[in-house]
Amino acid sequence: MKAEIISIGDEILIGQINNTNSVWMAQQLNLAGIQVMHMCTVPDREQAILDALEAAAGRADFVFITGGLGPTKDDVTKKIFARFFGARLITDKVVLDDVESFFAKRGRPLSPINRLQAEVPEGCFVIRNKNGTAPGMWMEKNKTVYISMPGVPYEMKGMMTDTILPKIRSSYVLPHIYHKSVLTQGIGESVLSEIISEWEDQLAEKNMSLAYLPTPGIVRLRISTKGDDQQKLQRAVEQEIEKLKTLVGKYIYGYEEYGQESPSLAQVLSGILREKKQTIAVAESCTGGYISSLFTLLPGASEVFKGGIVPYNNVAKHDLLQVDPSVFTTVGAVSQACVEQLAANALVRLKSDFAVSVSGIAGPAGATPEKPVGTVWVAVASREKLHSVKYQFGDNREQNIVMTANAAINLLRKFVLGEI
Amino acid sequence: MKAEIISIGDEILIGQINNTNSVWMAQQLNLAGIQVMHMCTVPDREQAILDALEAAAGRADFVFITGGLGPTKDDVTKKIFARFFGARLITDKVVLDDVESFFAKRGRPLSPINRLQAEVPEGCFVIRNKNGTAPGMWMEKNKTVYISMPGVPYEMKGMMTDTILPKIRSSYVLPHIYHKSVLTQGIGESVLSEIISEWEDQLAEKNMSLAYLPTPGIVRLRISTKGDDQQKLQRAVEQEIEKLKTLVGKYIYGYEEYGQESPSLAQVLSGILREKKQTIAVAESCTGGYISSLFTLLPGASEVFKGGIVPYNNVAKHDLLQVDPSVFTTVGAVSQACVEQLAANALVRLKSDFAVSVSGIAGPAGATPEKPVGTVWVAVASREKLHSVKYQFGDNREQNIVMTANAAINLLRKFVLGEI
Numbered sequence: 001m002k003a004e005i006i007s008i009g010d011e012i013l014i015g016q017i018n019n020t021n022s023v024w025m026a027q028q029l030n031l032a033g034i035q036v037m038h039m040c041t042v043p044d045r046e047q048a049i050l051d052a053l054e055a056a057a058g059r060a061d062f063v064f065i066t067g068g069l070g071p072t073k074d075d076v077t078k079k080i081f082a083r084f085f086g087a088r089l090i091t092d093k094v095v096l097d098d099v100e101s102f103f104a105k106r107g108r109p110l111s112p113i114n115r116l117q118a119e120v121p122e123g124c125f126v127i128r129n130k131n132g133t134a135p136g137m138w139m140e141k142n143k144t145v146y147i148s149m150p151g152v153p154y155e156m157k158g159m160m161t162d163t164i165l166p167k168i169r170s171s172y173v174l175p176h177i178y179h180k181s182v183l184t185q186g187i188g189e190s191v192l193s194e195i196i197s198e199w200e201d202q203l204a205e206k207n208m209s210l211a212y213l214p215t216p217g218i219v220r221l222r223i224s225t226k227g228d229d230q231q232k233l234q235r236a237v238e239q240e241i242e243k244l245k246t247l248v249g250k251y252i253y254g255y256e257e258y259g260q261e262s263p264s265l266a267q268v269l270s271g272i273l274r275e276k277k278q279t280i281a282v283a284e285s286c287t288g289g290y291i292s293s294l295f296t297l298l299p300g301a302s303e304v305f306k307g308g309i310v311p312y313n314n315v316a317k318h319d320l321l322q323v324d325p326s327v328f329t330t331v332g333a334v335s336q337a338c339v340e341q342l343a344a345n346a347l348v349r350l351k352s353d354f355a356v357s358v359s360g361i362a363g364p365a366g367a368t369p370e371k372p373v374g375t376v377w378v379a380v381a382s383r384e385k386l387h388s389v390k391y392q393f394g395d396n397r398e399q400n401i402v403m404t405a406n407a408a409i410n411l412l413r414k415f416v417l418g419e420i
Numbered sequence: 421m422k423a424e425i426i427s428i429g430d431e432i433l434i435g436q437i438n439n440t441n442s443v444w445m446a447q448q449l450n451l452a453g454i455q456v457m458h459m460c461t462v463p464d465r466e467q468a469i470l471d472a473l474e475a476a477a478g479r480a481d482f483v484f485i486t487g488g489l490g491p492t493k494d495d496v497t498k499k500i501f502a503r504f505f506g507a508r509l510i511t512d513k514v515v516l517d518d519v520e521s522f523f524a525k526r527g528r529p530l531s532p533i534n535r536l537q538a539e540v541p542e543g544c545f546v547i548r549n550k551n552g553t554a555p556g557m558w559m560e561k562n563k564t565v566y567i568s569m570p571g572v573p574y575e576m577k578g579m580m581t582d583t584i585l586p587k588i589r590s591s592y593v594l595p596h597i598y599h600k601s602v603l604t605q606g607i608g609e610s611v612l613s614e615i616i617s618e619w620e621d622q623l624a625e626k627n628m629s630l631a632y633l634p635t636p637g638i639v640r641l642r643i644s645t646k647g648d649d650q651q652k653l654q655r656a657v658e659q660e661i662e663k664l665k666t667l668v669g670k671y672i673y674g675y676e677e678y679g680q681e682s683p684s685l686a687q688v689l690s691g692i693l694r695e696k697k698q699t700i701a702v703a704e705s706c707t708g709g710y711i712s713s714l715f716t717l718l719p720g721a722s723e724v725f726k727g728g729i730v731p732y733n734n735v736a737k738h739d740l741l742q743v744d745p746s747v748f749t750t751v752g753a754v755s756q757a758c759v760e761q762l763a764a765n766a767l768v769r770l771k772s773d774f775a776v777s778v779s780g781i782a783g784p785a786g787a788t789p790e791k792p793v794g795t796v797w798v799a800v801a802s803r804e805k806l807h808s809v810k811y812q813f814g815d816n817r818e819q820n821i822v823m824t825a826n827a828a829i830n831l832l833r834k835f836v837l838g839e840i
Contacts, residue, residue, distance in 0.1 A: 012446070013446055013455075013456045013457070013459065014446055014447070014450045014456065015442075015443045015444065015445070015446030015447030015448075015449075015450055015456075016447075016631060016633070017443075018438065018443050019439065019442075019443075020438070022435075022439075023435050023438050023439075024435065025435070026433055026434055026435030027434070027435030027436075028435075029435075030433075030434040030435055035433075036433045036435075037433070037463060037468070038433075038460065038461070038462055038468070039432070039433065039460060039461040040458065040459060040460040040461070041458070041459040041460070042457075042458060043457060048457070048458070055475070179434075188528070190531060190533050190534050190553075191528070191531070193533065194531055194533060211430055211431055213431055213437070214572065222431070224434075284709075286716075287716070288712055288713050288715070288716020288717070288721065288725075288728075289702075289704075289709035289710065289711070289712025289713035289716060289728050289730070290709065290713040290716070290717075291709070292708055292709025292712075292713075292730045293707070293708050293709035293710040293712075293713050293821075295708070296706075296707070296708020296709060296710070296730070296732065296821075297708070297710075297817070297818060297821065299783070299784050299785065299817055300785060301708065301732070302732055302733060305708070305732050306732060306735075306736060307729075307730050307731050307732040307733065307736040307740065308708075308728075308729075308730035308732070309727075309728075309729055309730070309740070310702075310709070310712045310716070310727050310728035310729070310730070311727050312716065312721070312722055312725055312726060312727040312728070313722060313726060313727065315726075315771065316726060316727040316770055319769065319770075319771075320727065320729070320740075320769065320770075349739065349740065350736055350739075350740075351735065351739075363719070364719050365719065365720060372525070374525075374526075392525075392526055392527055393526075394525070394526065394551075395525075395550070395551075396551055396574065397717070398574075398717060399551070399574065401713075401716075401717065
């Protein structure tokens with residue numbers, strides 16, 4: 001089954017609001033086994049709405065429309081909807097009761113404008129709105145189902161969850177869809193695609209597809225499939241992931257399970273630390289507090305995170321974390337010696353089981369011929385061991401901070417797991 | 421001038437990612453006086469992309485396309501783009517140089533797949549990509565300009581800001597649009613709207629409109645107008661802002677000038693400190709590194725930011741910042757006494773001119789009957805003065821962190837300016 005989503009509203013087209021309705025609907029439809037093939041946003045104007053309805057005809061089994069159903073003058077969807085189906089508007093008794101009781105409950109008078117909300121195109125299946133006054137409408141034309149809903153997110157969600165999705169599930173046979181994402185750090189999209197090229201090629205014959213979803217330092221690999229038997233699909237995807245692990249296992253830090261959000265690197269590491277009842281400390285120069293903030297964003301952070309120090313200049317590196325001043329005059333603050341002292345001393349100062357430290361040149365200033373912008377040293381320490389790695393990232397300050405944080409947290413994750 | 425935005429990507433259609441690219445583009449185009457009439461998202465499939473390009477022809481002056489330009493197999497846009505224009509793909513020397521130096525700088529080998537990124541349709545105006553390897557492409561057909569960009573947000577934004585918008589502004593006559601935003605902190609949208617209600621009502625007769633753009637702790641008020649004479653528009657808006665200042669001046673921390681990005685609170689304060697040649701230190705508990713990260717994100721941060729300490733538990737508050745242990749046993753870590761000691765000692769430890777400290781209950785755990793989730797203490801210190809304020813925010817951990825940071829930085833801004 002194929003679907004399209006039409007959003008109506010000038011506020012989306014001027015960038016004033018983010019179209020979260022279509023994101024949510026796409027998730028729900030995808031979970032239900034309905035493939036969204038097209039999404040569009042059009043202004044609150046008759047011709048634009050009519051054009052969008054007509055463009056979807058023949059392409060989709062279901063067309064989900066949100067917006068333009070309020071009582072104000074700029075809401076024109078219902079009129080267009082009726083015209084598109086060649087139906088006249090009639091007052092629906094059930095909706096009128098709903099609207100009247102909605103206002104009565106709030107002790108507000110019912111205006112003539114509100115009464116108009118009870119009008120629907122003749123012949124439509126009415127979707128009642130428990131969170132507002134504008135009803136939803138379900139109508140069919142040439143085997144395509146058109147479903148019009150209000151643009152207010154909780155009104156739309158209520159209708160989808162209570163009425164529309166159950167009605168679709170009971171009236172149509174839908175395929176099972178399954179996907180799972182493999183989360184990698186430290187390998188670029190292009191290198192990754194070369195390594196897994198053969199594996200990727202054989203997915204098609206198994207009715208699976210692969211998507212690369214990159215953010216700075218991280219690539220998520222999403223494997224999708226559909227069929228009749230959810231458990232069989234899941235097993236098949238797991239088998240492919242096992243093969244993938246043999247190819248790029250050392251870059252994998254976690255998984256995004258079907259229907260759940262991707263865990264962040266800090267979440268994955270925090271989970272490991274919580275299980276081991278171990279703690280960490282952070283000493284960060286070029287990331288300037290960002291690594292600490294990624295851990296402390298998580299509820300219950302204090303169980304695993306003892307604290308952080310941001311010694312942004314050399315004086316602070318010495319005063320707060322006892323870096324030997326000779327380091328600055330010989331190899332400089334962006335060096336193996338510096339990060340190793342930072343990590344080792346952060347461990348002691350913050351009484352943690354592990355520590356991670358970073359020092360680098362985020363840019364745009366601060367580069368030297370030997371240390372261009374993007375040069376970063378990271379060290380990890382425990383009471384027994386010390387390990388450090390040099391990275392070379394790019395030119396963009398913000399990205400360098402994010403990439404350094406991802407590299408540092410993943411290095412610490414491997415260190416905690418005893419993999420390095 | 422009319423524009424359409426086409427986003428290409430299965431990840432949007434399954435609801436896996438939010439289409440922030442089109443929100444940002446819509447904002448930028450609106451600012452430039454270009455009206456976005458249609459937005460759509462289509463899958464990474466040849467026919468779907470071709471259909472979208474064809475549908476836009478004749479409707480729009482500009483078509484902005486993002487996504488599907490990466491080096492991997494699921495990226496098909498460039499091929500379709502070439503076919504749509506009946507052009508063959510040729511290797512562009514400048515882009516090849518860019519791609520080669522991108523990899524050389526990172527010490528990574530250039531693969532044959534990466535080399536393909538230098539191919540562009542013959543006759544296209546190439547938009548160089550300083551943040552990645554896929555070039556952008558500008559081509560015209562029957563007076564409609566088609567602009568294809570990568571889907572990675574910072575790559576797309578770099579191209580829009582550096583090349584595409586300047587090229588549009590210099591090549592086309594666009595209506596004069598002017599807007600300026602007033603940035604406020606510490607007052608909610610509804611209270612604000614009541615205070616400025618009369619002022620807001622009289623804007624319409626001056627051909628101006630007002631938009632409220634809220635984020636946690638901050639409300640931007642955007643005043644927009646359009647006409648023939650840019651200077652006249654600007655003067656009229658400035659006059660309205662003067663009136664607004666008399667109503668809510670104490671909440672205003674800055675302005676977003678036309679065509680520029682909103683300065684963050686950290687940017688505004690860093691500018692003031694740089695001018696005064698003064699420095700700050702941060703001691704943050706519940707914000708966990710976030711305040712420091714907001715300052716260190718800014719280029720040249722080391723001129724004003726000496727360092728930060730994240731003493732996430734009581735032991736660290738004592739060990740690193742000498743908070744008297746009796747504080748924890750009497751009034752607790754979320755208290756005036758604690759934040760005042762944190763700020764005063766951070767100033768000394770980090771040898772700065774000013775310090776700010778925060779301690780609070782971000783949630784969901786840690787609340788007591790006297791200190792519900794959202795209770796936050798903030799202190800600011802100089803060598804001469806100490807000042808502290810208690811805040812009560814909400815239930816959401818992430819929002820509490822952001823609201824605390826905004827409140828703390830704005831308090832420090834006023835303190836540095838001698839307003840408190």
